[in-house]
Amino acid sequence: MKDPEKSLYVKVIETALKYPDGFKYSDIVNNKELGLKDWEKSILNRYFYDACERYNYKDNTKGETIFLFIYGNYNKSNSPENIYTLTFDTEFTFIDFQELKFARKNAQEARKMSTWAIGLSIFAILVSILVPLGVAYFMTQNVVLDNDQFQTIKESMDSFIAPRPK
Secondary structure: OOOHHHOHHHHHHHHHOOOOOOEOHHHHHOOOOOOOOHHHHHHHHHHHHHHHHHHHHOOOOOOOOOEEEEEOOOOOOOOOOOEEEEOHHHHHHHHHHHHHHHHHHHHHHHHHHHHHHHHHHHHHHHHHHHHHHHHHHHOOOOOOOOHHHHHHHHHHHHHHOOOOOO
């Protein structure tokens, strides 16, 4: 499966977000950091073209684009004077993507911690079973009373407990 972080769309959106006041065609297509291939440039050219078409016809249903034309020559999508920004849908989709990444990371962390907690609880159960058995086996003593000890205890108890009056 392709890493979403290396997706053309994610890279382009991250680059476009670096220009809060809008970006030009060359800021994206000729960006050295993006290192776009020809087929990727052709996809972006189509998006820039569709953004101009939407503006020209005042129709937001024309074409599919991640860009929104703001200012310039809408008849020529790669004009150096054109200013574009990302569409709201694109920005919100990117925010959703970032939240999904964060949620996945948290889920992986939670799974690790829950596995650790289950292991710890199993260990605690074993200790709670073994400690009383160990105490019973190793620390209890057999007490043996011979007859002389028993008689001495009996006499002291008899003198302590007075007979009841009838």
